[in-house]
Amino acid sequence: MKLVVNKNSELLEYLYENLDMPKKRIKQYLVHGAIYVEEDRVTQYNYPLVAGMKIMIDTNSKHVKKLPFEILFEDDHLLVVNKPSGLLTIATEKEKERTLYHIVRDYVISKNPHGRIFIVHRLDKDTSGIVLFAKDEKTKNQLQENWNEYVSLREYTAIVFGHPKEEAGQIVQYLKETKTNLVYVSRHEDGKKAITNYSLIKSSDNYSMLKVIIETGRKNQIRVALASKKMPIVGDKKYGDSKSKANRLYLHANRLKIYYPVIKKEILFETAIPNEFKKLLSQDR
Numbered sequence: 001m002k003l004v005v006n007k008n009s010e011l012l013e014y015l016y017e018n019l020d021m022p023k024k025r026i027k028q029y030l031v032h033g034a035i036y037v038e039e040d041r042v043t044q045y046n047y048p049l050v051a052g053m054k055i056m057i058d059t060n061s062k063h064v065k066k067l068p069f070e071i072l073f074e075d076d077h078l079l080v081v082n083k084p085s086g087l088l089t090i091a092t093e094k095e096k097e098r099t100l101y102h103i104v105r106d107y108v109i110s111k112n113p114h115g116r117i118f119i120v121h122r123l124d125k126d127t128s129g130i131v132l133f134a135k136d137e138k139t140k141n142q143l144q145e146n147w148n149e150y151v152s153l154r155e156y157t158a159i160v161f162g163h164p165k166e167e168a169g170q171i172v173q174y175l176k177e178t179k180t181n182l183v184y185v186s187r188h189e190d191g192k193k194a195i196t197n198y199s200l201i202k203s204s205d206n207y208s209m210l211k212v213i214i215e216t217g218r219k220n221q222i223r224v225a226l227a228s229k230k231m232p233i234v235g236d237k238k239y240g241d242s243k244s245k246a247n248r249l250y251l252h253a254n255r256l257k258i259y260y261p262v263i264k265k266e267i268l269f270e271t272a273i274p275n276e277f278k279k280l281l282s283q284d285r
Contacts, residue, residue: 089122129253153257204284
């Protein structure tokens, strides 16, 4: 089934208006990668359409291996997922367990036996949220080599112990790492510069939910910055939470805005704040 776009719109909205089929079925085609825009597979519901673009829907598409987490965006060059907490992005020398990379690779191969996948960036094992994978080496290299230039927003949500002295602030630090992989704040400007901005979203008796925007991407940066201000993240046994029984780290990468060189436009990827974050605050009365 083919369509030629006759007005500027967003993908899902346009399909709803122009396809004579149930909305649920249209969503299934989108989620399972059966919709192509200008020959690129797209799964992003708000993908921007421009008049004249060609859409193809593979109505014979069979369901492929399903990922155990949300796909935020997919085309023939890029795959963006919502990583759960507790899952390594990629194996390390010390940890060889099944990783996000392995799961995503298996998914890609189930759709195309010759498919490839490359990690563009990573999150800490215990942090949940947005992670980008490239499907070809050219896209990977473009994004990695220009990462600081291409990324215009890296936003996280964190729940911390206590309440900030000020509702918003900026933390500028120089970070170093011990031989045991513990990141700490250097008293001298001889470490890697880290800039962390935070603002209060809401608070309860014992906790605060913060919006955190980073200007640099250092290892454990947010965790160390907040802990240094006596606001350790709930569930962070490594950097200050010695009393809670939390079963996860309450840090989530929920917004990422990048320039996508394939389409020569910026794209904003977003995920919802996990339900357990809201539940923790609502029960703290």
